[in-house]
Amino acid sequence: MDINEIIKPENLVFKRTELMTDKTLSYCPGCGHGTAHHLIMEVVEELGIQADTIGVAPVGCSVLAYEFMDIDMTQAAHGRAPAVATGIKRLWPDKYVFTYQGDGDLAAIGTAETIHACNRGENIIIFFVNNGIYGMTGGQMAPTTLEGMRSSTSPYGRDLASMGHPIKMTELIAQLPGTVYVTRQAVHKAANVRKTKKAIHKAFEVAKEKKGLAFVEIVSNCNSGWKMTPVDSNIWMEENMFPFYPLGDIKVDGKIVKDLMSDLM
Amino acid sequence: MDINEIIKPENLVFKRTELMTDKTLSYCPGCGHGTAHHLIMEVVEELGIQADTIGVAPVGCSVLAYEFMDIDMTQAAHGRAPAVATGIKRLWPDKYVFTYQGDGDLAAIGTAETIHACNRGENIIIFFVNNGIYGMTGGQMAPTTLEGMRSSTSPYGRDLASMGHPIKMTELIAQLPGTVYVTRQAVHKAANVRKTKKAIHKAFEVAKEKKGLAFVEIVSNCNSGWKMTPVDSNIWMEENMFPFYPLGDIKVDGKIVKDLMSDLM
Amino acid sequence: MSEIRLMKGNEAIAEAAIRAGVDGYFGYPITPQSEILEYLMMERPEERTGMVVLQAESEIAAINMVYGAAGTGKKVMTSSSSPGISLKLEGISYIAGAELPCLIVNVVRGGPGLGTIQPSQADYFQATKGGGHGDYNLIVLAPASVQEMADFVELGFELAFKYRNPCMILSDGLIGQMMEKVEFHEQKERTKDFDQSWATTGKTKDRERNIITSLNLDPELQYEHNLKLQEKYKRMKEDVMFETFNTEDAEFLLVAYGSSARICQKAVDVARSRGQKLGLLRPQTLFPFPEEAIAKLSKRVKGILAVELSAGQMVDDVKLAVNGRIPVHHFGTPGGKIHSPDDVLKAIDEKLLGGF
Amino acid sequence: MSEIRLMKGNEAIAEAAIRAGVDGYFGYPITPQSEILEYLMMERPEERTGMVVLQAESEIAAINMVYGAAGTGKKVMTSSSSPGISLKLEGISYIAGAELPCLIVNVVRGGPGLGTIQPSQADYFQATKGGGHGDYNLIVLAPASVQEMADFVELGFELAFKYRNPCMILSDGLIGQMMEKVEFHEQKERTKDFDQSWATTGKTKDRERNIITSLNLDPELQYEHNLKLQEKYKRMKEDVMFETFNTEDAEFLLVAYGSSARICQKAVDVARSRGQKLGLLRPQTLFPFPEEAIAKLSKRVKGILAVELSAGQMVDDVKLAVNGRIPVHHFGTPGGKIHSPDDVLKAIDEKLLGGF
Amino acid sequence: MAKMRGAIVVDIERCKGCGVCVVNCPTDTIGLSKEVNGKGYHYSYMEYPENCTGCTNCAIVCPDGVITVYRLKVE
Amino acid sequence: MAKMRGAIVVDIERCKGCGVCVVNCPTDTIGLSKEVNGKGYHYSYMEYPENCTGCTNCAIVCPDGVITVYRLKVE
Amino acid sequence: MTEEIIIAGFGGQGVLSMGKILAYAGMMQEQEVSWMPSYGPEMRGGTANVIVIVSDERVSSPVLQSFDTAIILNQQSLDKFESTVKPGGLLLYDPNGISRPPERDDIRVFKVDAAAEAARMSANKTFNMIVLGAYLQLNPIVELENVIKGLKSSLPERHHHLIPANEKAITRGMEIVTKAS
Amino acid sequence: MTEEIIIAGFGGQGVLSMGKILAYAGMMQEQEVSWMPSYGPEMRGGTANVIVIVSDERVSSPVLQSFDTAIILNQQSLDKFESTVKPGGLLLYDPNGISRPPERDDIRVFKVDAAAEAARMSANKTFNMIVLGAYLQLNPIVELENVIKGLKSSLPERHHHLIPANEKAITRGMEIVTKAS
Numbered sequence A, B: 001m002d003i004n005e006i007i008k009p010e011n012l013v014f015k016r017t018e019l020m021t022d023k024t025l026s027y028c029p030g031c032g033h034g035t036a037h038h039l040i041m042e043v044v045e046e047l048g049i050q051a052d053t054i055g056v057a058p059v060g061c062s063v064l065a066y067e068f069m070d071i072d073m074t075q076a077a078h079g080r081a082p083a084v085a086t087g088i089k090r091l092w093p094d095k096y097v098f099t100y101q102g103d104g105d106l107a108a109i110g111t112a113e114t115i116h117a118c119n120r121g122e123n124i125i126i127f128f129v130n131n132g133i134y135g136m137t138g139g140q141m142a143p144t145t146l147e148g149m150r151s152s153t154s155p156y157g158r159d160l161a162s163m164g165h166p167i168k169m170t171e172l173i174a175q176l177p178g179t180v181y182v183t184r185q186a187v188h189k190a191a192n193v194r195k196t197k198k199a200i201h202k203a204f205e206v207a208k209e210k211k212g213l214a215f216v217e218i219v220s221n222c223n224s225g226w227k228m229t230p231v232d233s234n235i236w237m238e239e240n241m242f243p244f245y246p247l248g249d250i251k252v253d254g255k256i257v258k259d260l261m262s263d264l265m
Numbered sequence C, D: 001m002s003e004i005r006l007m008k009g010n011e012a013i014a015e016a017a018i019r020a021g022v023d024g025y026f027g028y029p030i031t032p033q034s035e036i037l038e039y040l041m042m043e044r045p046e047e048r049t050g051m052v053v054l055q056a057e058s059e060i061a062a063i064n065m066v067y068g069a070a071g072t073g074k075k076v077m078t079s080s081s082s083p084g085i086s087l088k089l090e091g092i093s094y095i096a097g098a099e100l101p102c103l104i105v106n107v108v109r110g111g112p113g114l115g116t117i118q119p120s121q122a123d124y125f126q127a128t129k130g131g132g133h134g135d136y137n138l139i140v141l142a143p144a145s146v147q148e149m150a151d152f153v154e155l156g157f158e159l160a161f162k163y164r165n166p167c168m169i170l171s172d173g174l175i176g177q178m179m180e181k182v183e184f185h186e187q188k189e190r191t192k193d194f195d196q197s198w199a200t201t202g203k204t205k206d207r208e209r210n211i212i213t214s215l216n217l218d219p220e221l222q223y224e225h226n227l228k229l230q231e232k233y234k235r236m237k238e239d240v241m242f243e244t245f246n247t248e249d250a251e252f253l254l255v256a257y258g259s260s261a262r263i264c265q266k267a268v269d270v271a272r273s274r275g276q277k278l279g280l281l282r283p284q285t286l287f288p289f290p291e292e293a294i295a296k297l298s299k300r301v302k303g304i305l306a307v308e309l310s311a312g313q314m315v316d317d318v319k320l321a322v323n324g325r326i327p328v329h330h331f332g333t334p335g336g337k338i339h340s341p342d343d344v345l346k347a348i349d350e351k352l353l354g355g356f
Numbered sequence E, F: 001m002a003k004m005r006g007a008i009v010v011d012i013e014r015c016k017g018c019g020v021c022v023v024n025c026p027t028d029t030i031g032l033s034k035e036v037n038g039k040g041y042h043y044s045y046m047e048y049p050e051n052c053t054g055c056t057n058c059a060i061v062c063p064d065g066v067i068t069v070y071r072l073k074v075e
Numbered sequence G, H: 001m002t003e004e005i006i007i008a009g010f011g012g013q014g015v016l017s018m019g020k021i022l023a024y025a026g027m028m029q030e031q032e033v034s035w036m037p038s039y040g041p042e043m044r045g046g047t048a049n050v051i052v053i054v055s056d057e058r059v060s061s062p063v064l065q066s067f068d069t070a071i072i073l074n075q076q077s078l079d080k081f082e083s084t085v086k087p088g089g090l091l092l093y094d095p096n097g098i099s100r101p102p103e104r105d106d107i108r109v110f111k112v113d114a115a116a117e118a119a120r121m122s123a124n125k126t127f128n129m130i131v132l133g134a135y136l137q138l139n140p141i142v143e144l145e146n147v148i149k150g151l152k153s154s155l156p157e158r159h160h161h162l163i164p165a166n167e168k169a170i171t172r173g174m175e176i177v178t179k180a181s
């Protein structure tokens, strides 16, 4: 059978969402940011809420998210996306407002804004792409960098005693009464992509119900920062990141669904 | 028996610690800050570590702590005391370094500095005086203000939906691996004062061992901010603050000793 | 129908904001301006006009809430005092860079550092030269009365929207804490049909997506953007505002703004009563600065004394306007101390008249 | 024994810091200066000299770590780039108010807002006029070569301790990212016998307790404190530093600092080769500003062109120094774009020579 | 049986009359004076000195640290 | 029995040759080309087109969204 | 007419609201007014003072160093402000707690035993209104009806039943003010 | 002598380190040098370029708009920098991937088939050394021994075994450079 018999409009089963612009993504080959972008836009498209959605881009590799997502977006100062989103949402309570942030952005400089937006239960969605490193600025150590992991500012590996512990922001904010749905996902494999998409759907549902904040962490690779090939980085991620940042729902409908204590200690 | 027979040097059983200066405290009558100050200085005196102790004062009613504690002190910008203490401690690893902070200072503007000093496991002590309000600036709502509680910026009572939830910073930071000893105490009654003093002793011990951060919350009144008499405010505190901020040790020797999950939800 | 009240300057700002149909206020308490947030919370503006008021977790959060909300085309504002404004400077630079209209109130107190909570004018440079990074300018209004605290809210938003530029009301603890009578306009409804063509309100099919950003990785684009900003700042000159007192026949001129101008007014009265031909120019806009008016006067008077509650900041702009034509002196009181009319008179005698 | 290396400006600062016996560095990554922290981490200075290096959770944390550590009398520093420096301004105002010596490096990039990461000089006002609140000044050094990036670390600490005042190295992405050869002094031990009479090192029986604060609730005291600060800032004039090129017989003068001065040097060479009598004055200290030297030259030359990678900031100080004596023009390129020597030559022809 | 007798000395000018000592005294020894001190506060004093056992409760809770306690064992 | 036949179309100039699709294809359909595209990347292509079932795995994991998938039920 | 007044005393004595009522009353009768308090945490338990200006003309400086009238309610304030009264001006004080009474003889010095009177009336809260009455007796710059309006505007609705008591206190103050020897 | 060089190409082609080795070699022979890279995230997958100046005199401006030599490794860079070569100057390029070759006739244009040669040598990593060799053949501003020193200083110790291969690449580059038609 000739493939041209297959490649026909009526046989189309997947194509890139229309809500991604035509610009070539600025990300490194194999970077999870791209997959995450596509998924969010797919959900916005499926829900038909392009005109009701306002996104907030961070400072980090995804600073240019507004070049790629075909929705109205605001680029926030480093770490302040949750405050920016709060400002928007409070004045436009019927819009869907989300932030898209990296781990340096959300868990280092933006810690206070993250915690307090979650604690206030702002009816926004936070997408948190955790790649354990500062990708944008050249692979420096992030608060999420694993013990012993090398980065340009921990060239001999992260030393807990002098550099502190990797932080589990998601487990922490899950405990704040303002969060309703908290989950940790990944996008390196097709099965994960499917789960993540469901999670994103769920997050938008929560936002619609205005019951509080939805928080979707996506553990992702930064192959450039980790100095690996994309494929190797995904394997390394499974072997090293997932044990410390286990995937799955943490809080659903305002109830913690995981034994956090054993996880945290 | 004439009381002058009792009031003789050889019968002295309690007098104000020498490590408090002669200045009259700037606090309102009955404010717990004063008691907390005395206790910390008593412990420093008992341990004989005046020359090895550096304190960090916050912005808040206790901004002038340096006028009252007879030790070297630095006055930190609002919320930044844990960073200031980190700077000191990293260069003077053999000194005892503590911060003394209010709830607005520590749990609002200083959230990021608090979380990250705790997470890095800085070998410092944080004294956290939680009076559920911004005392210094005239009784505004703090992150710790209880639901329904009135303040000058929540004149009709704190409304959870629009103003967010009171936050339990102490339970949160107890979960960070960098904290070793975490406790919540009070100083309005003699029995509590004695317990708190033990806790402060313990905190200095932990600092000595350099195993991580010790965190002592003291739930206290702000009778001016609450607009009550000192005595009434202490009763109100027992009835309203303690149920939400229960007293007792939360983490000892690096191990959580309380069921936090039931507490947090 | 207008209404007359006796009010603190801070309260007047808050009441004026509600009446001006402001959409949102985001702030954090700090003396001597906490009354703004407190008044708003007490007034339940969500019921009066639907205005949103939120106490943020910090000044940084507050200014970034303003940034987000301003980017949707709404009328939003924040207020703080000196240390809090310093914390907002990254955000202010972003807002200026992204060309968003908004109102920022600084009720200045004595510095540097934690300083005092007493009135000061030592944040002039920060307000007018761009305390944050990069080449940007705020529109800066300097109220000298409680009435102007109220009036400049509406004026500030007008100018902010005219130029799509952040506007600052540079007040101080004196104007913020004093009570005077103030006349209010009738309460306006919040604007519903504002120009949102550039704002992030949700991309509809009939337009390209809107983006609020100050980033231009290509320096050539950022250069062009900066030139455009500079053009805009020049255009603002058409909105320069100032008041003069007794300048017609003045031999010597005081230049002072805000609370210091109030004090100088009294000094002029006293000097006149002594037969000294003193006049006063009071800039109401500090950016744009009334440089032409001062340059013009500098051709008529023999000397100028700039009087500030600072160690000398606005005096530089006066000197730049005068460009060496006549002597420009400075009298200032930094740190939160307020000079009295007598102090000013003494300085006039020593510096201005003594020099001749 | 000295050592010659080929290094980036940023790396030179880091290496110089280790060799100068600096006690601590606290920083947060930001382009174009992250190499400072990276180099330090790679070099394990804790083994070379015992120097402490810590990556903070934010710029605000970093500057407050510096504040705390500087208050103990140690030699500590931080570095960042424009948006990060804006965030540090509250802390910088505190440090200035509390009179603590320390070193702050700003490797400036284009603004406002997130801007670009390309070189700029648009943070001049912020550095020299006090971007933070209150009347304060930093000592501001402007290196124009990798060698000066290294040398100014030690110089900066010297001046900082001499005056008990924060010192800023105002560099930019060009000087920070370029490599040149640089000669280093031998590595020093960290100072053990520093003056700690004022520092918070733990109160011993033989002295009163030491307090680091910028608070004075009494405005009279804060006023006195401010006068003392102003006195100090005036005294700093004795440490003004600048370089001149071909000024002896110059008819026209360029004034430029840092990277722009490098570009201007080339322009002067070319102009001279064309027979134009052009000279260059390069301030090495921006505060104190070489106003006297410029005033003096303004009596000899016919016109001045201030050349900056900004929309016009230092030019104000040049004008204030010249005080209307001769025309002062400005040529600037804001936003992260770098002007070339040719651009400068064109501006000279148009603005400086065209005017005559 | 051995009994404890105690007495407290209040630094009157520093007392702020908050009453915290009063409610903390297990023996109801302390009262607040009718008169005010230089700052206008109704300072605390031993209203029933014979009750005092010198337990120090009042002193350790006093926010202003103005109470000194003496104690004597009497047979 | 009904069988699924699929095919993918790769936007070659936008492919960055990361190989994520390759490892995600359950049928080993995809390979990376020897040649490079305009940006110097070894773009992906159907090395064994007959394997493809049109499962879309490759497309949904592709960070750059450059894969379009077609599927046809064949008896 | 321009009247420049400083009112100074302890934090809890109602200094600020006394000033506010004066200013409000002035405003009610179409005068220009300003009210400038000392502010800040030093007020906590410490001293409080307010400068009130009531004038027929636009008020220029709201802060002054010399005054037509000083109303003084504790020793500290007396020490600080006695010298600031303009020659020929008025100093009114409550002798309660005053150990060193005013000494100037180029000004008019009056006293009002307001604290004692308030205690006698068992109405400590109206202390400041007794003082205000005394002042208005000496210098009736504003009319009583406007003072009552001022009272109303500064008291929350739920305390309006206290207005008669305050009015009484004002009248009482008018009666008991005496020239200091 | 002053030589002002621009080297430009793709991100991964070793443009910056080629420049660094040149600068280092210049420094080794007591010359003044500067090395000014383009920097920032646009480098990620995009283009990279560096300006190197080697001179007997103090280097003034490290950024320039015209150059004595341009070493060009992709089409984008050729488009951007061809016009910046000073009349009489040198343009050296690798024809791999070049669809529109240089057109100027007032400069000396040379080409070096470095990419192809590196592939042939199965030493893709030494691509930039082949180019460097070609340049040094045309313009021996620095001595080979100093280039080797530069190599050493820019390679981490553990990669020093690669130096001979790099040396070989330089020599090869010297051999294969040709005048463009």
Ligand SMILES: Cc1ncc(C[n+]2csc(CCOP(=O)(O)OP(=O)(O)O)c2C)c(N)n1
Pocket: A059, A060, A061, A062, A078, A101, A102, A103, A104, A105, A106, A129, A131, A133, A134, A135, A136, A137, A142, A222, D028, D029, D030, D031, D059, D083, D084, D087
């Ligand atoms: C105030 C401020 N500080 C620092 C920076 C520099 N900076 C840009 S991105 C970034 C880190 C980004 O890391 P992350 O949030 O993990 O995002 P990633 O690039 O890894 O996706 C930093 C520190 C900045 N732009 N602004």
Ligand SMILES: Cc1ncc(C[n+]2csc(CCOP(=O)(O)OP(=O)(O)O)c2C)c(N)n1
Pocket: B059, B060, B061, B062, B078, B101, B102, B103, B104, B105, B106, B129, B131, B133, B134, B135, B136, B137, B142, B222, C028, C029, C030, C031, C059, C083, C084, C087
């Ligand atoms: C940057 C900054 N923001 C705000 C303030 C104003 N301020 C001073 S104290 C304070 C709150 C203090 O409350 P808390 O920490 O709870 O201490 P308390 O007075 O209750 O003991 C605030 C907001 C300030 N000084 N600096």
Ligand code: SF4
Pocket: A026, A027, A028, A030, A031, A032, A033, A061, A131, A135, A136, A221, A222, A223, A224, A225
């Ligand atoms: S640097 Fe890391 S996070 Fe950034 S685009 Fe590359 S792989 Fe992704």
Ligand code: SF4
Pocket: B026, B027, B028, B030, B031, B032, B033, B061, B131, B135, B136, B221, B222, B223, B224, B225
């Ligand atoms: S205001 Fe509150 S916290 Fe401050 S001193 Fe008074 S009672 Fe204590």
Ligand code: SF4
Pocket: B030, E010, E014, E015, E016, E017, E018, E019, E020, E021, E022, E043, E044, E061, E062, E063, E064, E065, E066, E067
């Ligand atoms: S607790 Fe202390 S301050 Fe309060 S009344 Fe008793 S003695 Fe006085």
Ligand code: SF4
Pocket: E006, E007, E008, E024, E025, E026, E027, E028, E029, E030, E051, E052, E053, E054, E055, E056, E057, E058, E059, E069
């Ligand atoms: S010592 Fe004990 S018994 Fe005596 S007064 Fe104090 S609390 Fe009461």
Ligand code: SF4
Pocket: A030, F010, F014, F015, F016, F017, F018, F019, F020, F021, F022, F043, F044, F061, F062, F063, F064, F065, F066, F067
């Ligand atoms: S995943 Fe996408 S970008 Fe990566 S190789 Fe496959 S098609 Fe190309």
Ligand code: SF4
Pocket: F006, F007, F008, F024, F025, F026, F027, F028, F029, F030, F051, F052, F053, F054, F055, F056, F057, F058, F059, F069
């Ligand atoms: S559609 Fe499925 S089977 Fe076909 S190439 Fe993609 S992953 Fe492989």
Ligand SMILES: [Mg+2]
Pocket: A060, A102, A103, A104, A129, A130, A131, A132, A133, A134, A135, A142, A222
């Ligand atoms: Mg990251």
Ligand SMILES: [Mg+2]
Pocket: B102, B103, B104, B129, B130, B131, B132, B133, B134, B135, B142, B222
């Ligand atoms: Mg508090």
